[in-house]
Amino acid sequence: MDTLMSGQLLFAALVSGSLYALVALGLNLVYGTLRLLNIAHGDLVMIGAYTAFWMISLFAIPPIISLVLAAALCALLGWAVYAGLFRRMLAKPELAKRVEANSLILFYGISVILQNLAALAFTSTSRGYQYLDTVITWQGISMTGNRLLSLGVATAVCFGALLFLRFHLFGWGLRAVIQRREAAQVVGVNLNRVQLLTICGGFAVAGVAGVLVSMTEQITPFMGFPFTIVAFVVIIIGGLGNIGAGILAGFCLGLVETYGIALTSPGYRSILIYGLFVGVLLVRPEGIFTKAVRS
Amino acid sequence: MKSFGMIIRIALAVFGAAVPFIGSPYLMGVVFQVAMWIALAQSWSMLSATTGYLSLGHAVFYGVGAYVCVLLTGKIPFELALLAAAGSAALFAALVGMPVLRVRGPYFVILTYGLSELVRHIVMRIESALGSFGRMIFDVPATEVLLWWMVGLAVLATLGAYAIRHSRFGAGLAAIREDEVAAETVGVPVTRLKLLAFVASAAIPGAVGALALLRTSYFEPAQAFDPVISFTIVTMALVGGTDTVRGPILGAVGFALLSELLWSSLPQLYMIVLGLTLIVFILFVPRGLSGLFGRIGRAS
Amino acid sequence: MAFLDIKGVSKRFGGLMALNDVTLQVEQGEIFGLMGANGAGKTTLFSVIAGHVAPTAGEVVFDGTRLTGLSPSRICRLGLCRTFQIVRPFAGLTVAENLRVAALYGSARKLSTREIAQVVEEALEAVDLADRGHLDAAQLTLSGQKRLEIARALATGAKLVMLDEVMAGLNPTEVSAMLDTLGRLRTERGLTFVIVEHVIGALMTLSDRILVLDHGERIAFGTPEEIGNHERVAEVYFG
Numbered sequence: 001m002d003t004l005m006s007g008q009l010l011f012a013a014l015v016s017g018s019l020y021a022l023v024a025l026g027l028n029l030v031y032g033t034l035r036l037l038n039i040a041h042g043d044l045v046m047i048g049a050y051t052a053f054w055m056i057s058l059f060a061i062p063p064i065i066s067l068v069l070a071a072a073l074c075a076l077l078g079w080a081v082y083a084g085l086f087r088r089m090l091a092k093p094e095l096a097k098r099v100e101a102n103s104l105i106l107f108y109g110i111s112v113i114l115q116n117l118a119a120l121a122f123t124s125t126s127r128g129y130q131y132l133d134t135v136i137t138w139q140g141i142s143m144t145g146n147r148l149l150s151l152g153v154a155t156a157v158c159f160g161a162l163l164f165l166r167f168h169l170f171g172w173g174l175r176a177v178i179q180r181r182e183a184a185q186v187v188g189v190n191l192n193r194v195q196l197l198t199i200c201g202g203f204a205v206a207g208v209a210g211v212l213v214s215m216t217e218q219i220t221p222f223m224g225f226p227f228t229i230v231a232f233v234v235i236i237i238g239g240l241g242n243i244g245a246g247i248l249a250g251f252c253l254g255l256v257e258t259y260g261i262a263l264t265s266p267g268y269r270s271i272l273i274y275g276l277f278v279g280v281l282l283v284r285p286e287g288i289f290t291k292a293v294r295s
Numbered sequence: 296m297k298s299f300g301m302i303i304r305i306a307l308a309v310f311g312a313a314v315p316f317i318g319s320p321y322l323m324g325v326v327f328q329v330a331m332w333i334a335l336a337q338s339w340s341m342l343s344a345t346t347g348y349l350s351l352g353h354a355v356f357y358g359v360g361a362y363v364c365v366l367l368t369g370k371i372p373f374e375l376a377l378l379a380a381a382g383s384a385a386l387f388a389a390l391v392g393m394p395v396l397r398v399r400g401p402y403f404v405i406l407t408y409g410l411s412e413l414v415r416h417i418v419m420r421i422e423s424a425l426g427s428f429g430r431m432i433f434d435v436p437a438t439e440v441l442l443w444w445m446v447g448l449a450v451l452a453t454l455g456a457y458a459i460r461h462s463r464f465g466a467g468l469a470a471i472r473e474d475e476v477a478a479e480t481v482g483v484p485v486t487r488l489k490l491l492a493f494v495a496s497a498a499i500p501g502a503v504g505a506l507a508l509l510r511t512s513y514f515e516p517a518q519a520f521d522p523v524i525s526f527t528i529v530t531m532a533l534v535g536g537t538d539t540v541r542g543p544i545l546g547a548v549g550f551a552l553l554s555e556l557l558w559s560s561l562p563q564l565y566m567i568v569l570g571l572t573l574i575v576f577i578l579f580v581p582r583g584l585s586g587l588f589g590r591i592g593r594a595s
Numbered sequence: 596m597a598f599l600d601i602k603g604v605s606k607r608f609g610g611l612m613a614l615n616d617v618t619l620q621v622e623q624g625e626i627f628g629l630m631g632a633n634g635a636g637k638t639t640l641f642s643v644i645a646g647h648v649a650p651t652a653g654e655v656v657f658d659g660t661r662l663t664g665l666s667p668s669r670i671c672r673l674g675l676c677r678t679f680q681i682v683r684p685f686a687g688l689t690v691a692e693n694l695r696v697a698a699l700y701g702s703a704r705k706l707s708t709r710e711i712a713q714v715v716e717e718a719l720e721a722v723d724l725a726d727r728g729h730l731d732a733a734q735l736t737l738s739g740q741k742r743l744e745i746a747r748a749l750a751t752g753a754k755l756v757m758l759d760e761v762m763a764g765l766n767p768t769e770v771s772a773m774l775d776t777l778g779r780l781r782t783e784r785g786l787t788f789v790i791v792e793h794v795i796g797a798l799m800t801l802s803d804r805i806l807v808l809d810h811g812e813r814i815a816f817g818t819p820e821e822i823g824n825h826e827r828v829a830e831v832y833f834g
Contacts, residue, residue, distance in 0.1 A: 037401050039408075089578060104401040105349060105529060106577050112526060113570035116563040229412075232405065267420055274413035281406045282394045463699050470696040473685035480645065480679075481751050482671035482701035 007141040015147050017254020018154035021247045024234035026205035032178035032241035033198040036103045040111035042224030044074045048210020049219045067211050074207030075200040082199045118221035126218040146215040158247045178241045236280045329551040330449040336531045336543035337452035342496035344537035345468035352407030356384040358520035360501030361508040384501025385494045392493040415520035429515040452499045457540045530573045536583020545584045598623040604653035613639040615811040626788045628802030636811040637791040645677040646670045676753035678744035680760045684732035691728035694718050694750040701751025718750040738769045755787040762794040
């Protein structure tokens with residue numbers, strides 16, 4: 001019981017919760033504007049993680065700078081995916097008709113390609129590096145610098161995104177597209193531009209999350225998929241396309257997971273996450289579905 | 296009827312092709328693989344091609360079959376174990392089918408994936424709690440026997456897929472694919488038909504999983520429920536084409552042979568080719584190889 | 596006993612009373628019109644009768660069988676079929692295949708292959724689509740797809756067909772052709788229709804009796820002439 005009440009566990013929960021919120025934010029943005037469930041989202045986290053690893057190992061560039069590099073790299077990838085695949089797909093009526101189910105399979109194909117390209121290029125060996133791993137103790141809570149940094153950056157990006165959506169003109173346009181796609185176009189929102197920028201932004205956020213993850217966890221070509229699943233759980237709980245609630249749901253999942261594992265054992269982590277994933281999809285299929293068609 | 300003749304010919308060809316290779320372990324292995332993927336892709340098509348509910352979780356039926364088989368093998372005759380494997384996979388589909396099939400479109404796709412992974416992790420957890428990290432199986436039937444069974448399953452799955460498409464059942468499923476609400480309105484018992492199709496498409500993969508397990512004579516949950524199996528099935532079926540029964544055969548033969556070339560030396564490259572082909576076909580050849588050949592045939 | 600007997604049906608969606616204690620009887624062989632502004636509850640009533648939506652209170656009895664609680668497919672096999680305001684063809688199937696599915700699954704007993712072919716053919720002819728059977732349903736014009744909706748209901752062997760705005764979006768020529776078709780179906784096949792229509796002229800011409808709904812409640816009931824002269828209807832409906 002003592003461990004459960006300790007600040008130590010709460011800190012761990014906040015660190016993973018902020019990461020989940022961040023990863024889910026990217027997925028939510030892309031879903032909200034393009035109505036595409038990007039099952040390759042977690043692989044962008046993997047790409048961000050490798051970026052940080054190679055930068056620090058080869059050029060001694062610290063992760064704090066890699067944040068920008070990974071974001072740029074993933075944004076570029078987003079542009080390529082949008083311009084190369086989806087503009088084409090959305091333009092063809094016979095494809096657009098079945099675009100939702102097909103796009104999921106398509107993204108799965110992209111995911112498989114990314115994972116195996118990484119495995120081919122970097123081998124399947126787990127990688128890791130040390131950065132800011134001195135322990136700071138405050139009020140009896142032991143924290144490493146990298147975890148504090150991760151919590152800080154993830155939280156800042158999440159709330160930055162919220163403020164941006166709330167106050168910047170582009171954020172308004174984006175929210176308009178999420179809520180009323182056709183109406184937004186009528187009032188002069190450039191749908192193409194909003195979609196392109198969102199997919200770049202959503203991908204970039206995942207890259208940032210990858211850099212943060214790499215500071216504390218092992219890096220492998222196949223590390224991304226669990227993040228995809230977590231992000232799906234989060235955005236379905238929070239409501240698809242609902243950015244603010246998604247961020248909150250991310251933190252909640254971090255709490256549930258950390259405390260759930262503390263009460264059982266780490267061996268149950270995957271079962272817990274996949275169980276939640278299947279559970280939310282089963283319990284709310286109508287809710288999810290009606291939301292998807294109404295828009 | 297023309298396509299029925301085609302199926303018979305393909306079935307005979309698979310049989311015929313298998314005969315001379317008895318004795319050559321390598322070629323028997325290739326035929327075993329080809330037959331296995333045909334059986335899996337055809338089974339998948341019984342649900343997914345007919346109703347448009349794309350399952351990305353068929354590995355779960357394969358895995359359930361393998362798991363049941365490893366638990367039963369040595370205790371009951373091999374044929375009964377196979378039947379039990381198929382039966383358990385079908386039963387599992389029947390149990391989860393009702394809630395799962397209420398979920399549509401992309402959510403169905405990820406749900407089937409998630410369900411398959413959930414079961415994989417649960418079985419892994421059970422096995423590690425039992426202190427088992429992989430089970431060896433002794434006393435497996437001869438390779439020839441397994442091969443004949445697998446070829447039999449491929450033929451059975453193909454005939455089954457054909458029969459479904461050309462029956463009243465298939466007409467109902469097609470209506471469900473086009474518009475579920477309208478189908479219900481004109482008297483199609485949507486829920487029941489979907490469930491039946493789900494169960495039908497699960498049974499043979501269960502038996503396939505059991506046979507594949509006996510062939511390697513080693514069970515490890517992470518492999519038996521490997522999501523790559525699901526992905527490969529979907530790719531084969533979509534690349535082959537889902538409009539006809541020969542589509543999955545074309546896809547399965549093509550990729551099984553490609554896998555022979557690449558898998559042992561460059562597995563990653565094989566997966567990349569798989570992914571790229573899938574993307575190209577979804578975007579540019581939505582009707583698959585089968586549609587491509589059909590068009591060429593008609594044009595000439 | 597009435598052919599279709601709707602007894603005190605209410606339907607509440609959250610705080611909204613979509614139908615409030617609606618009672619009506621439809622006799623065999625008549626064309627029964629439903630009128631009302633948008634949101635008056637007409638489509639909800641259709642959905643309740645056809646089994647898509649469960650009523651909050653009340654029950655529906657058709658041809659002596661209680662429908663409430665049955666699935667739409669079961670209700671269809673009992674001989675009651677609806678069409679949709681926004682057409683829902685099986686777009687990837689041909690027109691004839693659309694009807695074939697309806698004949699295979701909609702009829703009360705199992706039909707032979709020959710009977711099915713005959714049902715399909717008759718349904719095609721009944722709505723003047725005989726030369727379009729081989730086309731994909733998606734290739735039909737809107738008017739064609741509305742006819743397909745009707746033909747599909749016919750192919751199920753329905754005794755009572757509920758038509759949800761089959762005239763909406765059609766030009767005057769198409770409307771008059773549709774009026775002919777429906778009149779012919781009634782006299783030749785003895786079918787019963789319940790129709791919802793925004794094209795008021797058409798509704799007045801076709802219907803034997805009309806019920807007017809407003810905000811889920813019945814406000815008037817009678818022959819077309821009586822409805823035309825009804826004060827409250829004029830107020831609510833014609834503004």
